[in-house]
Amino acid sequence: xxxxxxxxxxxxxxxxxxxxxxxxxxxxxxxxxxxxxxxxxxxxxxxxxxxxxxxxxxxxxxxxxxxxxxxxxxxxxxxxxxxxxxxxxxxxxxxxxxxxxxxxxxxxxxxxxxxxxxxxxxxxxxxxxxxxxxxxxxxxxxxxxxxxxxxxxxxxxxxxxxxxxxxxxxxxxxxxxxxxxxxxxxxxxxxxxxxxxxxxxxxxxxxxxxxxxxxxxxxxxxxxxxxxxxxxxxxxxxxxxxxxxxxxxxxxxxxxxxxxxxxxxxxxxxxxxxxxxxxxxxxxxxxxxxxxxxxxxxxxxxxxxxxxxxxxxxxxxxxx
Amino acid sequence: xxxxxxxxxxxxxxxxxxxxxxxxxxxxxxxxxxxxxxxxxxxxxxxxxxxxxxxxxxxxxxxxxxxxxxxxxxxxxxxxxxxxxxxxxxxxxxxxxxxxxxxxxxxxxxxxxxxxxxxxxxxxxxxxxxxxxxxxxxxxxxxxxxxxxxxxxxxxxxxxxxxxxxxxxxxxxxxxxxxxxxxxxxxxxxxxxxxxxxxxxxxxxxxxxxxxxxxxxxxxxxxxxxxxxxxxxxxxxxxxxxxxxxxxxxxxxxxxxxxxxxxxxxxxxxxxxxxxxxxxxxxxxxxxxxxxxxxxxxxxxxxxxxxxxxxxxxxxxxxx
Amino acid sequence: xxxxxxxxxxxxxxxxxxxxxxxxxxxxxxxxxxxxxxxxxxxxxxxxxxxxxxxxxxxxxxxxxxxxxxxxxxxxxxxxxxxxxxxxxxxxxxxxxxxxxxxxxxxxxxxxxxxxxxxxxxxxxxxxxxxxxxxxxxxxxxxxxxxxxxxxxxxxxxxxxxxxxxxxxxxxxxxxxxxxxxxxxxxxxxxxxxxxxxxxxxxxxxxxxxxxxxxxxxxxxxxxxxxxxxxxxxxxxxxxxxxxxxxxxxxxxxxxxxxxxxxxxxxxxxxxxxxxxxxxxxxxxxxxxxxxxxxxxxxxxxxxxxxxxxxxxxxxxxxxxxxxxxx
Numbered sequence: 001x002x003x004x005x006x007x008x009x010x011x012x013x014x015x016x017x018x019x020x021x022x023x024x025x026x027x028x029x030x031x032x033x034x035x036x037x038x039x040x041x042x043x044x045x046x047x048x049x050x051x052x053x054x055x056x057x058x059x060x061x062x063x064x065x066x067x068x069x070x071x072x073x074x075x076x077x078x079x080x081x082x083x084x085x086x087x088x089x090x091x092x093x094x095x096x097x098x099x100x101x102x103x104x105x106x107x108x109x110x111x112x113x114x115x116x117x118x119x120x121x122x123x124x125x126x127x128x129x130x131x132x133x134x135x136x137x138x139x140x141x142x143x144x145x146x147x148x149x150x151x152x153x154x155x156x157x158x159x160x161x162x163x164x165x166x167x168x169x170x171x172x173x174x175x176x177x178x179x180x181x182x183x184x185x186x187x188x189x190x191x192x193x194x195x196x197x198x199x200x201x202x203x204x205x206x207x208x209x210x211x212x213x214x215x216x217x218x219x220x221x222x223x224x225x226x227x228x229x230x231x232x233x234x235x236x237x238x239x240x241x242x243x244x245x246x247x248x249x250x251x252x253x254x255x256x257x258x259x260x261x262x263x264x265x266x267x268x269x270x271x272x273x274x275x276x277x278x279x280x281x282x283x284x285x286x287x288x289x290x291x292x293x294x295x296x297x298x299x300x301x302x303x304x305x306x307x308x309x310x311x312x313x314x315x316x317x318x319x320x
Numbered sequence: 321x322x323x324x325x326x327x328x329x330x331x332x333x334x335x336x337x338x339x340x341x342x343x344x345x346x347x348x349x350x351x352x353x354x355x356x357x358x359x360x361x362x363x364x365x366x367x368x369x370x371x372x373x374x375x376x377x378x379x380x381x382x383x384x385x386x387x388x389x390x391x392x393x394x395x396x397x398x399x400x401x402x403x404x405x406x407x408x409x410x411x412x413x414x415x416x417x418x419x420x421x422x423x424x425x426x427x428x429x430x431x432x433x434x435x436x437x438x439x440x441x442x443x444x445x446x447x448x449x450x451x452x453x454x455x456x457x458x459x460x461x462x463x464x465x466x467x468x469x470x471x472x473x474x475x476x477x478x479x480x481x482x483x484x485x486x487x488x489x490x491x492x493x494x495x496x497x498x499x500x501x502x503x504x505x506x507x508x509x510x511x512x513x514x515x516x517x518x519x520x521x522x523x524x525x526x527x528x529x530x531x532x533x534x535x536x537x538x539x540x541x542x543x544x545x546x547x548x549x550x551x552x553x554x555x556x557x558x559x560x561x562x563x564x565x566x567x568x569x570x571x572x573x574x575x576x577x578x579x580x581x582x583x584x585x586x587x588x589x590x591x592x593x594x595x596x597x598x599x600x601x602x603x604x605x606x607x608x609x610x611x612x613x614x615x616x617x618x619x620x621x622x623x624x625x626x627x628x629x630x631x632x633x634x635x636x637x638x639x640x
Numbered sequence: 641x642x643x644x645x646x647x648x649x650x651x652x653x654x655x656x657x658x659x660x661x662x663x664x665x666x667x668x669x670x671x672x673x674x675x676x677x678x679x680x681x682x683x684x685x686x687x688x689x690x691x692x693x694x695x696x697x698x699x700x701x702x703x704x705x706x707x708x709x710x711x712x713x714x715x716x717x718x719x720x721x722x723x724x725x726x727x728x729x730x731x732x733x734x735x736x737x738x739x740x741x742x743x744x745x746x747x748x749x750x751x752x753x754x755x756x757x758x759x760x761x762x763x764x765x766x767x768x769x770x771x772x773x774x775x776x777x778x779x780x781x782x783x784x785x786x787x788x789x790x791x792x793x794x795x796x797x798x799x800x801x802x803x804x805x806x807x808x809x810x811x812x813x814x815x816x817x818x819x820x821x822x823x824x825x826x827x828x829x830x831x832x833x834x835x836x837x838x839x840x841x842x843x844x845x846x847x848x849x850x851x852x853x854x855x856x857x858x859x860x861x862x863x864x865x866x867x868x869x870x871x872x873x874x875x876x877x878x879x880x881x882x883x884x885x886x887x888x889x890x891x892x893x894x895x896x897x898x899x900x901x902x903x904x905x906x907x908x909x910x911x912x913x914x915x916x917x918x919x920x921x922x923x924x925x926x927x928x929x930x931x932x933x934x935x936x937x938x939x940x941x942x943x944x945x946x947x948x949x950x951x952x953x954x955x956x957x958x959x960x961x962x963x964x965x966x967x
Contacts, residue, residue, distance in 0.1 A: 015480075015481050015484050018481060019484070019485055019486075022485075022490075023493065026493050026494065026497055027493070027497070029497070142621065142624060142625070143621070145624060146569065146617055146620040146621035146624050147617050147620075148573050148576060148577070148613070148616055148617065148620070150577060150580055150595075151576075151595060151609075151613035151616060151617065154595070154598070154599060154602065154609050154613065155609075155610070155613065157602060158602050158606055158609065158610070162602050162603055162606075169602075215744065216739065216741065216744040216745045217744065217745055217746060217747040217748070219694070219699050219739070219745070220737075220739060220745045220746065220747070220807075221747070222697075222699055222731065223697060223699055223731055223732060223736070223737040223739075223811075224731065224732040224758065224759040224762060224810070225728045225729065225730070225731035225732035225733055225759070225762050225763060226728075226732075226758070226759075226762055227728065235747050235750075238747075238749055238750075239747070239748070239749060242749075253484075253486075254487075254488075256486075257486035257487065257488050257489050258487070258488040258577075261488065261489075262577055262580070262581070265581055266599070276489070277492070277581070280492060280493060280496050281496065288493070292486060292489055295486060295489075296484060296485075296486060299484065299486075300484060303484075313749070314748075314749055315748075315749055315751075315794040315796070315797075316748060316749075316794070316796050
C-alpha cells in the first residue's frame with residue numbers, strides 16, 4: 001500500500017510537470033507579451049516603445065531563448081519562487097493567497113450540496129421506485145444534467161436578483177468570509193454550480209441502489225431478521241456508494257476546472273478561476289501556470305485519496 | 321474517398337449495413353422509449369432549421385439601431401429617454417412586433433435569425449468534434465486492447481495524462497493563443513475529448529477479445545487487422561454510437577461556454593455568443609439571455625434523452 | 641394433522657404478478673414439519689421449491705410476488721399474514737435460512753465476523769465480547785480453521801466451502817428451531833458437499849433441529865432426509881418417508897426422478913430421463929400439470945386436477961392412478 005502511494009505520488013508529480021510544461025510553452029509562444037500592458041502606458045506618454053519593451057524584457061529575462069526561460073522558471077519554482085504577476089504587479093503566490101478562499105468556499109459548498117442532496121434523493125427514489133416521487137426525481141435529474149450551469153446562473157440572477165430582488169446581482173467582497181451575508185450571497189452560485197452534479201448523483205445513486213437491491217445478499221440480510229432500514233441503509237447503500245466515490249472525485253476535477261471557472265465569471269466572484277481568466281487575457285503566464293499547476297495537483301491528490309479511501313470501502317480492492 | 325477506405329467504413333458499419341433486420345429490431349426497441357423519440361425529433365427539427373433556416377431568416381449579423389432591445393411580441397419594455405431640450409426624462413413603452421418574432425438584442429439584431437444561426441453552429445461543432453473524438457477513441461481503445469503489452473501500457477498512461485489535463489482551461493488557452501475560429505474549437509475538442517471513449521472501448525474490446533468467436537477466428541488463421549476490423553470493431557459499434565450520442569451534449573456545452581466567455585468565433589453567431597451579450601442586458605432585455613439558453617438546454621436534453629434510449633435499445637439485458 | 645407439527649403450511653399459493661402475466665410459482669402447497677425431522681423438498685429447477693422456501697419467511701420479491709392464499713402456521717401465528725415486524729423477530733431467530741450460493745449471499749464488503757455478529761445483535765441481548773465469543777464458537781463448530789483470522793476475513797478471501805460453512809454458522813447463530821437450507825451444496829464441489837452434508841447431519845442429531853432441505857438431488861435426500869416431498873408445477877405431488885418414497889414411489893413423476901438416478905451396477909448405456917420440459921408456470925396444463933409428460937396418462941388426467949391424498953398413513957400422493965383409499 002505504501003509503495004503504491006509513493007508510486008502514485010511520483011506519477012502525479014510527473015503529470016503535473018507535464019501540464020506545467022504544456023501551459024508554459026503555450027503561453028510563451030503566444031503572440032502577445034506579458035509586458036504589453038506596461039508598453040501601452042509608456043506609448044501613451046510618448047516614449048520610445050521598442051527600447052523600453054526591450055529593457056523590461058531583458059530585466060525579466062523574457063528576451064532569452066524559450067528553453068532557458070523555461071528552466072529558469074522551473075528552477076525558481078523548485079526554490080519556492082512562483083514568479084511575478086505582471087498584470088497585477090504582485091508576486092504570484094500573494095495573488096493566489098488572497099483569492100483562493102473564494103474558489104474554495106464555492107467548490108466546497110457546491111460539492112457538499114450536491115453530494116448530500118443527490119445521494120438522499122437518489123436513495124429515496126430507488127426505495128420508492130415507480131412512485132410519483134421517483135418520476136419527479138427522474139425528470140428533475142434529466143433537467144439538471146441538461147441545463148448548462150452558467151446559463152442556470154444567469155437565470156437565477158435574472159429571477160432572484162433582478163426580478164425579485166432577494167439577492168444582489170454581484171458578489172460583494174466587502175462581507176467577511178465567515179458571515180451570514182457571505183453565505184447568503186453564495187446560495188445562487190452554489191446552486192448554479194451544484195445542480196448539474198446533484199442531478200448526476202441522483203441518477204447514479206438511484207441506479208446503483210436498484211442494482212444492489214436485486215442482489216442475493218439483500219435476501220440474506222432480510223432473512224437474518226434485520227430491519228428494512230438496516231438492509232437498505234447499510235447492506236445496500238454501502239455497496240451502492242462504491243462507484244459513486246469515484247464519480248464524485250472525477251466530477252470534482254471538472255468542477256475545479258470547468259464549472260467553478262464559469263460560475264465565478266457569471267457571478268463576479270474573484271476566485272482563482274476569475275484570476276486565471278484575467279491572467280490569460282493579459283498573457284500573465286506565471287499566474288496561469290501556477291493556478292493550473294495547483295489545480296492539477298489538487299485533482300491528482302484527490303484521485304489518489306479516492307483510491308486509498310476505496311480500499312477501505314471495498315475490501316476486494318487491493319493495490320500492490 | 322478511396323475504395324479502400326470505403327470498404328473499411330463498410331466493415332465498421334458492418335452489422336447495420338448488412339443486417340437490416342437487426343437495424344429494424346433496434347429501431348423497434350428505440351421506439352418504445354417515447355422520450356428518446358421526442359429527443360430524436362427535436363434533433364432532426366434542429367438539423368433542418370440549421371440547414372435551411374438561414375434561407376428564410378434575416379441576416380443575423382445585421383445591426384439595426386432603430387430597434388435595439390425590442391421584446392418579443394406580447395411583451396413590453398419601459399425605457400427612459402433624456403430629452404436635452406426640456407432637460408427631463410420621458411418614459412417610453414416599447415412593444416414587441418411581428419417583424420422580430422423573438423425580439424432583438426442591444427444592437428437591434430433579430431433574435432430568431434441569431435438563434436437559427438446558433439443551431440447551425442452548435443450542431444456543426446457538436447457532431448464534428450464528437451465524430452473526431454469518438455473515432456480517435458475507438459481506434460486507440462481497440463488498438464490498445466488488441467495489441468496489449470507495452471503498446472497498451474503506453475496508450476493508457478497517455479490517456480491518463482490526457483484525462484487529468486484540465487480540458488476547459490486548455491481549450492481557453494489554445495483558443496486565446498491561436499485565435500478563435502470554429503475549426504480550432506472543433507479540433508481542440510475533438511483531439512482532447514477521446515479519452516473516455518478510448519477507455520470504455522478498450523475495456524469492452526478486452527472482454528470481447530477473450531470470447532470464443534475471436535479465438536475461433538484466430539484458430540482459422542485470421543490476421544490481426546482482419547480480426548480488428550471484422551470482429552472487434554463491429555462488436556463495439558453499438559457502444560460507440562451510444563458514447564457519441566451521449567458525449568455530444570458536453571461538446572455543445574463546451575462550445576457555448578467558450579463563446580459565452582468571449583472566446584467564440586467572432587465571425588459566426590452561436591448561442592454562447594448571444595448569451596455573452598445577454599449577460600450584460602439582464603435588466604433591460606431578459607429575452608436575449610433566456611432564449612438561446614432555452615435552445616441550448618432543449619438541445620442538450622434532446623441528446624441526453626436520445627442517447628439514453630439508444631443505450632437501452634442496444635442493451636440486450638435492458639427490458640423495455 | 642399432527643400434534644408435533646412445528647410448522648404447518650396449508651394450501652400456500654405464491655404468485656408473481658409480472659408484466660407478461662401471472663406466474664403461479666407456488667400453487668397450493670401443504671405440508672407439516674415435525675420437530676427434529678428433516679423434510680426434503682425435491683424437484684426440478686423451476687418447480688417452485690425455492691419459492692416455497694422463501695415464502696415461509698416472505699422473502700420473495702414483493703412486488704411482484706404475493707401470497708394470494710394459504711396459511712403458514714408457526715406457534716399459532718400465521719406467518720403469511722402477520723405484521724412484518726413480528727415476522728422479523730422470527731427471521732433469523734426461530735427460522736433461519738442457508739442459501740445456495742454463499743458467494744453472492746454474503747455481503748462482499750463486510751467481514752464474516754461482522755455479518756455473524758450483526759445477526760446475533762439483532763436477536764440476542766449480548767455484549768460485543770459475548771457476541772464475538774459466540775461467533776468464534778459457531779465457526780469452530782463448523783470446523784473452520786484459524787477462527788480468529790476467519791472472523792476478520794471478507795467473503796472473497798475465503799474458499800467456496802469456507803464461505804458456505806460460514807453462512808451456515810451465521811444462520812445457526814441464534815439457535816433457530818427450523819433451518820431452511822436452499823440447495824446448500826449445489827454451488828460447491830464434491831468434497832465440500834460431503835463436509836456440508838456431514839455438518840447438517842450432525843446438526844440434526846445433536847441439536848434436535850428441524851430442517852427443510854431443498855434439493856434436486858435424490859441421492860442427498862437419501863443421505864439426510866426423514867421425509868421427502870416431491871414438488872411439480874408448484875404443488876406437492878407426493879410426500880412420504882424417504883425410505884418409502886425411494887423404494888415404493890407412487891407418482892409416475894417420482895418414479896421418473898428415481899429412475900434417473902445413475903445406477904452404477906446397471907448395464908444400460910444411456911441414462912434414462914423424463915421426456916419433455918417442466919411446465920411453463922405462466923401457462924399450466926389443464927388437469928394434472930404432469931400429464932403431458934406422463935407415460936401412464938389417462939383421460940381424467942387431462943381435465944381433473946388430482947388432490948393430494950393418503951394412500952397410507954404416512955404416504956400421500958396426488959395422482960389419479962391411486963383411487964382414494966382414505967375415504
